[in-house]
Amino acid sequence: MENYPAPARARVAAMTADAAAAPDRTVAFQGAPGANSHIAAMTAFPDGLPLPCFSFEDAIDAVREGRADCAMIPIENSLHGRVADIHFLLPESGLVITGEHFMPIRYSLMAQAGTTIDAVREAVSHPQALGQCRDWLRTRGIRPVSYPDTAGAAALVAEEGKPGQAAIAPEMAAGLYGLEVIARGLEDADHNMTRFVVLARGAPAEADLGGPCMTTLVFEVRNVPAALYKAMGGFATNGINMTKLESYQRGGSFAATEFYCDVDGRPDDPALGRALEELAFHTKWMRVLGTYPQARARGD
Numbered sequence: 363m364e365n366y367p368a369p370a371r372a373r374v375a376a377m378t379a380d381a382a383a384a385p386d387r388t389v390a391f392q393g394a395p396g397a398n399s400h401i402a403a404m405t406a407f408p409d410g411l412p413l414p415c416f417s418f419e420d421a422i423d424a425v426r427e428g429r430a431d432c433a434m435i436p437i438e439n440s441l442h443g444r445v446a447d448i449h450f451l452l453p454e455s456g457l458v459i460t461g462e463h464f465m466p467i468r469y470s471l472m473a474q475a476g477t478t479i480d481a482v483r484e485a486v487s488h489p490q491a492l493g494q495c496r497d498w499l500r501t502r503g504i505r506p507v508s509y510p511d512t513a514g515a516a517a518l519v520a521e522e523g524k525p526g527q528a529a530i531a532p533e534m535a536a537g538l539y540g541l542e543v544i545a546r547g548l549e550d551a552d553h554n555m556t557r558f559v560v561l562a563r564g565a566p567a568e569a570d571l572g573g574p575c576m577t578t579l580v581f582e583v584r585n586v587p588a589a590l591y592k593a594m595g596g597f598a599t600n601g602i603n604m605t606k607l608e609s610y611q612r613g614g615s616f617a618a619t620e621f622y623c624d625v626d627g628r629p630d631d632p633a634l635g636r637a638l639e640e641l642a643f644h645t646k647w648m649r650v651l652g653t654y655p656q657a658r659a660r661g662d
Contacts, residue, residue: 428563
């Protein structure tokens, strides 16, 4: 808790105490109260108890250690792409993806009362938020300053009271930390949307998987010519809709390429089962991270 700016600490302490009394209702999220992940947790779990965690690792640990029933983690944004580190953290977490949630993202510029937009010289926020508002900031000559989360940046601005400093955060954070909203709609496109995944210790109940489902997996291809082409062949021949495929490097070797993949369906569907069997044959290893209900339809 000592990592949070002072204005956030009392709220974090109160929310942590509430969560400790009912861990079976607790939803861990990364950031200070008022962050987008906090809003997503309240929206997806209206009867839940949001538990603020300073880092993604802390949120994951809260679930692993039984202090939270699940965690709400942002994984990708329509403007700024994937959230850093998540592709590395998910496979190693030991948790299962049990759901997804899509949330429109809207940002406000907030500062000490009486600050005008012309007086703002720097805006503090999470790198994702700064990336989603890049054009807005550049047009106004405002310098972006990175901070671990959006609402925490608002608490920092409230604590420091520096002239010319503002925060980019959801409007909820301004009310929590006594700041004044001086501009709204900072995001560079109206379609700004973040996809969150829900992480838990166990898979969803079979009864919850009756409708359209997604399956998320990671794998490492063999270091041979046409490795990815061969690995993907089973999805094409079995008519599987792949909605996401991203590569990333681990260990600095620049040789072992790992992939994160989302596909329609369940592993026990005959077509997807055959595709995964063929994928396993052409890869060094493959790991399914979860099968869960679709929050929105994919495709046309």
